[in-house]
Amino acid sequence: MARINDVGGMQGFPPVAQEVDEPPFHADWEAHVFALNRALIGRGVYNLDEFRDAIERLPPQEYLASSYYEKWFRAITTLLAEKGVLTEEEMAGG
Amino acid sequence: MSGDHIGPAATLAAQVRHLEGLLEQRGLVDATELDRALEAFLSGSSPANGARLVARAWLDEEFRSRLLADATVALPELGLSMGGGLQEQRLKVVENTEDSHNVIVCTLCSCYPIALLGPSPTWYKSEAYRSRVVRDPRGVLREFGFVLGPAAAINVWDSSAESRYMVLPRRPAGSEDADEQSLAARVTRNGLIGVAPV
Amino acid sequence: MAERFGPGDRVQASRTDPPYHTRLPRYARGAIGTVMERQGRYPLPDRSARSLPAEPEPVYAVRFTARELFGAGDHTVTVDLWESYLRPAALEGNR
Numbered sequence: 001m002a003r004i005n006d007v008g009g010m011q012g013f014p015p016v017a018q019e020v021d022e023p024p025f026h027a028d029w030e031a032h033v034f035a036l037n038r039a040l041i042g043r044g045v046y047n048l049d050e051f052r053d054a055i056e057r058l059p060p061q062e063y064l065a066s067s068y069y070e071k072w073f074r075a076i077t078t079l080l081a082e083k084g085v086l087t088e089e090e091m092a093g094g
Numbered sequence: 095m096s097g098d099h100i101g102p103a104a105t106l107a108a109q110v111r112h113l114e115g116l117l118e119q120r121g122l123v124d125a126t127e128l129d130r131a132l133e134a135f136l137s138g139s140s141p142a143n144g145a146r147l148v149a150r151a152w153l154d155e156e157f158r159s160r161l162l163a164d165a166t167v168a169l170p171e172l173g174l175s176m177g178g179g180l181q182e183q184r185l186k187v188v189e190n191t192e193d194s195h196n197v198i199v200c201t202l203c204s205c206y207p208i209a210l211l212g213p214s215p216t217w218y219k220s221e222a223y224r225s226r227v228v229r230d231p232r233g234v235l236r237e238f239g240f241v242l243g244p245a246a247a248i249n250v251w252d253s254s255a256e257s258r259y260m261v262l263p264r265r266p267a268g269s270e271d272a273d274e275q276s277l278a279a280r281v282t283r284n285g286l287i288g289v290a291p292v
Numbered sequence: 293m294a295e296r297f298g299p300g301d302r303v304q305a306s307r308t309d310p311p312y313h314t315r316l317p318r319y320a321r322g323a324i325g326t327v328m329e330r331q332g333r334y335p336l337p338d339r340s341a342r343s344l345p346a347e348p349e350p351v352y353a354v355r356f357t358a359r360e361l362f363g364a365g366d367h368t369v370t371v372d373l374w375e376s377y378l379r380p381a382a383l384e385g386n387r
Contacts (some may be wrong), residue, residue, distance in 0.1 A: 002318040003311055007225040007253065008201030009319035011363060015237050018225045024136060024213035029107040030112055031132055038131035039123040048181060049341035052203055053313035068204070068219050073110060087114055093112060184332055186353075201317050227371050228319060229362055248367035254315045255351045255372035257331045 005061040030069040037072055046079045054078045100160045108222035132243055135213065144210040144260055145173050145281035147187070149274045152265045161187050161262070173188075176209050181256060185210070188251060189262040195246045197288030198233070199227045218287065228252060238289040263286065263292040295350045295375075301327045302381035303354060305373060313341035316377040320369075324381045325356035333373050338376070350375045 007013070025031040041048055054075035055063075063071065080086045105240045117123045125165040140205055150172060154261035161168040165185040169175055174182045185207060190194040200206065227234045231248045235241070242248065251259045263285040269277060284290035297303055307322040315337050331353050335346035354373050358365025 005202055006318045007221045008199075008228045008317045010221075010225040011229075013220075013222040013225045015218050016220065016226070016234060018217050018238070019215070022215050027107065029110040030127070032110050034135065034197060035128040035131040036110075036114060036117065039127050040117075042127075042131075043122060045122065047340060049313060049337040050343070053341040055203070056313060063305075064221065068216065070106065073106065073113075077113065078279075080113075085120070085122070086113075090116060091109075091113060093116075123383070165298065176356075201319075202315060229358075229365070231367050249355075250367060250369045251353075252317065252369060252371045254317060255331060256334050257351075257372055 003056040004058070004063045005056045025069075028070060033069045033076070037076055038054045040076065040080075046083060050079060054082075060083075075087055116171075126200055135208070139208050139210075140212040141210070141283040141286060142278070143172075143212075144207070144275075144286040145278040145282075146172055146261075147210070148262055148281045148286070149172070151187075151262055151277035152277055153274055158262075159187075162189055165260070174210065176207070176258065183207075184208050185259045186251075186257050186259050187262050188249070188259060190291075192264075192266045194247060194249060195242055195288065196251060197227060198251050198253065198261060199221055199224055199229050200253045202227070202252075202254055205253040205258060207260050210258075210260055211283055215283070234241045235289055238284065240290055261288040262285075263290075295330060297327045297350070297352055297375070297378065297380075299327055299329050303327055303352070305354070305377040306377050306379070306383045310338065313339060314338045314377075316373060317371060319361050320354075320356060320371050320373070323356050323360050324373075325354040325360065326352040328370060329356050334374070336374050336376055352378065354378070 002052055025034070037051065040046060041051065055071050058071060058074055066074065077091050080091070114123065147161060150162050157168065162268065166176060167188040169185065176185050176188040190196055204214060206213065206218060223234065228250050231250050232242060253259055263281065266280060269280065281292055282290055285292040302324060304324045305316060305320045305322060331351040333348035333350050335348055339346035351372055351374050353370050355368050355370045358367045358369065361369060
């Protein structure tokens with residue numbers, strides 16, 4: 001079951017698009033996702049390998065359609081639910 | 095660029111805020127911790143660090159040898175380190191020559207020497223780059239406006255484990271009289287990744 | 293655990309397509325390459341991603357030709373591979 005993240009050599013992707021003078025984060029929420037992930041891994045809620053694994057387990061269509069930090073956010077919520085830290089309902093509470 | 099959030103992005107921002115609130119309530123994160131994580135990531139990590147290593151290597155033959163032999167150990171000579179990340183990483187510096195050119199990728203995710211190059215650009219993390227550079231590196235370099243001569247062989251490095259890679263570009267012609275600072279100023283992030291000559 | 297491989301050794305990457313997280317890219321599966329250098333010792337991520345105990349094991353930078361990987365191309369691709377992903381390559385004459 002080779003995963004969707006394993007794209008080395010895969011054909012059909014478009015030319016590489018560069019953004020001039022790109023900032024590290026394109027929105028505040030991205031910076032927050034970054035920091036949340038660091039904090040949760042630092043606390044041992046999950047480890048880096050589990051985090052990568054959770055990103056890789058995103059459904060292929062979702063993986064390809066999501067921006068970089070969206071993938072991170074999905075992986076974090078997946079892990080928090082799987083580890084019993086928070087429930088889906090709580091996280092959807094909004 | 096925070097500003098107009100419409101559609102899915104607005105929902106995502108709200109979801110992130112909501113999650114952060116829940117985690118703070120549970121005592122799993124606190125605001126200070128989050129600020130510190132961001133600070134560590136953003137400050138001190140910059141391609142200027144990699145550029146300094148390159149400039150020193152261009153000027154000091156023995157430093158260059160040490161850097162190529164064991165980059166992790168050579169870093170502290172310039173007050174640099176690979177620390178600050180989640181895991182202690184090794185650094186491997188690979189040298190461009192007349193006959194061989196190097197380019198770095200992480201096909202599986204986005205591994206990148208953040209301490210020396212700063213946060214990675216979106217294109218480096220894209221499926222387009224990750225899929226194509228291992229298969230057609232010369233074509234990808236052309237997309238960056240870099241036409242590599244046919245005599246130079248290309249080595250692609252896929253950072254699939256704990257080593258992080260940085261390219262030591264060739265010293266530009268006509269830079270013989272430049273001092274270390276102006277040499278460093280000529281080194282770009284794209285050159286350190288290998289998608290530009292310097 | 294002593295290192296099984298050293299620089300210059302010819303190795304073959306596993307053909308396994310595991311149902312879990314791994315750091316052997318699919319494009320290198322089954323490919324034969326040359327060990328360039330050792331890259332330290334780390335726990336196998338295939339195990340730590342599943343919360344299984346993992347002792348550090350050697351990691352190697354292994355160089356493959358584009359021809360070996362994709363059937364075309366004149367470049368090389370060097371991948372950092374855990375020892376568990378590798379076995380000695382069969383003698384060249386047998387391929």
